[in-house]
Amino acid sequence: MDNQLKLTCLHDLHLELGAKMSPFAGFDMPIQYSGIIDEHNAVRNEVGMFDVSHMGEIFISGEDAETFVNHIFTNDVRGLEEGKILYGMLLYPDGGVVDDLLVYKEFTPDSFLLVVNAANIEKDYDWILKNAEGYKVKVENASDSFGQIAVQGPMSEQAVVDLLDIEEIRDLGFYSFLDAEDEDGNRVIVSRTGYTGEDGFEIYAKPEIIRDMWKWLLESGVKPCGLGCRDTLRFEAGLPLYGDELSADISPVMAGLSMFCKLDKPEFIGKDALVKQKAEGPARKVVGIELKDNAIPRAGYPVELEDGTQVGVVTTGYHSISLDKSLCFALVDAKYAALDTPLWIHIRKHVFPGIVVKKRFYQTNYKK
Amino acid sequence: MSKIAEGLLYSESHEWVKVDGNVAVIGVSDFAQEEMGDITYVDVPDVDDEIKAGEDFGALESVKASSELYSPVSGRVVEVNAEVEDSPELINEDPYSAWIIKVEMSDASELDALLSPEAYAEIAK
Numbered sequence: 001m002d003n004q005l006k007l008t009c010l011h012d013l014h015l016e017l018g019a020k021m022s023p024f025a026g027f028d029m030p031i032q033y034s035g036i037i038d039e040h041n042a043v044r045n046e047v048g049m050f051d052v053s054h055m056g057e058i059f060i061s062g063e064d065a066e067t068f069v070n071h072i073f074t075n076d077v078r079g080l081e082e083g084k085i086l087y088g089m090l091l092y093p094d095g096g097v098v099d100d101l102l103v104y105k106e107f108t109p110d111s112f113l114l115v116v117n118a119a120n121i122e123k124d125y126d127w128i129l130k131n132a133e134g135y136k137v138k139v140e141n142a143s144d145s146f147g148q149i150a151v152q153g154p155m156s157e158q159a160v161v162d163l164l165d166i167e168e169i170r171d172l173g174f175y176s177f178l179d180a181e182d183e184d185g186n187r188v189i190v191s192r193t194g195y196t197g198e199d200g201f202e203i204y205a206k207p208e209i210i211r212d213m214w215k216w217l218l219e220s221g222v223k224p225c226g227l228g229c230r231d232t233l234r235f236e237a238g239l240p241l242y243g244d245e246l247s248a249d250i251s252p253v254m255a256g257l258s259m260f261c262k263l264d265k266p267e268f269i270g271k272d273a274l275v276k277q278k279a280e281g282p283a284r285k286v287v288g289i290e291l292k293d294n295a296i297p298r299a300g301y302p303v304e305l306e307d308g309t310q311v312g313v314v315t316t317g318y319h320s321i322s323l324d325k326s327l328c329f330a331l332v333d334a335k336y337a338a339l340d341t342p343l344w345i346h347i348r349k350h351v352f353p354g355i356v357v358k359k360r361f362y363q364t365n366y367k368k
Numbered sequence: 369m370s371k372i373a374e375g376l377l378y379s380e381s382h383e384w385v386k387v388d389g390n391v392a393v394i395g396v397s398d399f400a401q402e403e404m405g406d407i408t409y410v411d412v413p414d415v416d417d418e419i420k421a422g423e424d425f426g427a428l429e430s431v432k433a434s435s436e437l438y439s440p441v442s443g444r445v446v447e448v449n450a451e452v453e454d455s456p457e458l459i460n461e462d463p464y465s466a467w468i469i470k471v472e473m474s475d476a477s478e479l480d481a482l483l484s485p486e487a488y489a490e491i492a493k
Binding site for chain 2: 020031032035036037040228232294295296298318319321347348
């Protein structure tokens, strides 16, 4: 095994459970425990938990924090209430995506928490520092001080209330969070967020606390789930993965995520490029495609017209576990991105017909 | 530890062959199905297709990945297991009963290149 791989604070517990491990974003991560289908269904029907301690936590505070976050972030944090969370992106000036992330408005004034993708922690931190010149802000990469567990599924609320013994958790709205303390005064952040299309929570705390929580949740019957089903769940819910459906080459306009880019803000990095792309229409778009056959489209497979002309490429594909259909996201020429457009996918030696459908394949069940 | 059935021959790419006269019955090993996880789709050739030893004749798909099937022998496909096509999970449940295709061999000497259960045990770990 590559000894350069980083380990999360729960690594030895995954090995104890017999998880299948694999490198992901520089970490040795659990892909599955009991099996992807079993874990996927646990999250859809009951409750499962994920070790997402590899995710990054970057704090931005100081007099200019709000102005600065609004300068680098596509969504609008002006006047964002304490305890609220926004999804959005950091962009390059050309509209390409540095990362997609969550921004938490902290309960202390002028302070934000940015939760970023594991693979992009260093890149994001450098990008933020580089752009912070002239702003009165303090930027702290606290990724190594936090572990994180995502508890997801229709029974997640009860599981998290039982774990933390905090009834207020029931009242948390989607994309809200609260701060708690353990008996030793250590900070615990609980947010109603996730990456599965189900109701769910993400809990951040220092590594030792996260270990205790994981063990407690396991004991109480919450199913451990690996990155394998994390991907099948987010895919069905129409959520992008950085690197597949969003990247330096795939802008939020191309990805169909313009609603998280507030073009009415006075300015933010990448705004001009997005305004131009929206006006002209992007050359390519990310679409959903449903196949008529059960053959499975995989990332990299060509998307074609009936005559064999290639007009795009698959970015993520599965035989959907919850919907029992072969589905994919694909980046295609914008001319062929309209709903109901027939497209063909080349899978090994054969070509399979499909049609463009909405990317949210699965009806999500978020807390209202 | 994966199971290795006696009385079969194995390829280095984890297919097994049961020789029945002139016909080779082909499936995948317990090791292969364990490595793949839940199998959700089997891509098989048509009856009467000619296949060649060492070349891919189809694929198995798990939730996460696809894995090509390589033919241990050359010949003509005489039967495809429709049951496995309909219920790919049979391969996970019992890989040595869930055969995938039957091939009428054109060159039975190709069997000599395959591995005994003992030799395959060295690879399947």
